[in-house]
Amino acid sequence: MNQLYFQEHTLQKHDGSFWHFSKREMNDLILATLAFGLALAFMRMGGIFTILSSGDSLLSVIITMLIWGILYILALGPAFIIHELAHKFLARHYGCWAEFRADPKGLKTGIIIAAILGIVFMAPGAVMVAGNIxxxxxxxxxxxxxxxxxxxxxxxxxxxxxxxxxxxxxxxxxxxxxxxxxxxxxxxxxxxxxxxxxxxxxxxxxxxxxxxxxxxxxxxxxxxxxxxxxxxxxxxxxxx
Structure with missing residues (x-):
């Protein structure tokens, strides 16, 4: 997803490095990816109630979730990250300011839904775009x-x-x-x-x-x- 912000004044064409990532943007991308991986791990386990009824030890559950979480981050992380970066770089090509911003509320809600219901429905964030296009x-x-x-x-x-x-x-x-x-x-x-x-x-x-x-x-x-x-x-x- 991308979210466009129109401002009343004319924005200057972006003149910085095309490949620039701010510290906040990098942190938000990492946070959203890790949260997405955790939600997918809960989905794989069937949710917290399935975990509790399985009789598995806490250590076993943690190891299993870690394995599946890493696998899903490797498999699905590129789908999410490259999707967002595609928005970012084309917006930058058009001279706009564009950065990814995580949605903390969306991440928390997505993890809770995955933990309780064993399904993933998450709004991790979006690329914010500002410019005259x-x-x-x-x-x-x-x-x-x-x-x-x-x-x-x-x-x-x-x-x-x-x-x-x-x-x-x-x-x-x-x-x-x-x-x-x-x-x-x-x-x-x-x-x-x-x-x-x-x-x-x-x-x-x-x-x-x-x-x-x-x-x-x-x-x-x-x-x-x-x-x-x-x-x-x-x-x-x-x-x-």
């Missing part, structure tokens, strides 16, 4: 986020297939699954034309482009649900 530029800044996830999805199909051809390790298998699901869902969810989500800005700019990407991203999710990509992954893995 057109509706088209705003739409493109929004669209580049889901596009980055589609690119990562394609990388996951090829790279995941090759990894599965090298090893049948359960963690590698779960890594590939998480990578594909994470990128497809993040792309489709952000294309919803509501509130601060990317889809609303894309639709305000171009309805045809909005519907192309909305249908395509939903199609990816459906294809994963119906195991349409399994033969493709298998064919790629057989190359090894």
């Amino acid at each position: 057109s509706r088209e530029q705003n739409g493109k800044i929004a669209l580049v986020g889901p596009i980055s996830n589609l690119i990562l999805f394609g990388i996951g199909i090829v790279g995941g297939g090759l990894l599965l051809g090298i090893t049948t390790n359960i963690f590698v298998n779960q890594f590939v699954i998480a990578w594909l699901w994470g990128n497809s869902i993040l792309a489709a969810f952000n294309m919803i034309p509501y509130g601060p989500l990317d889809g609303r800005k894309v639709k305000n700019w171009s309805e045809p482009i909005f519907w192309i990407f909305m249908i395509f991203t939903l199609g990816l999710v459906y294809a994963l649900l119906t195991s349409q990509f399994e033969p493709i992954l298998q064919s790629i893995s057989n190359l090894i």
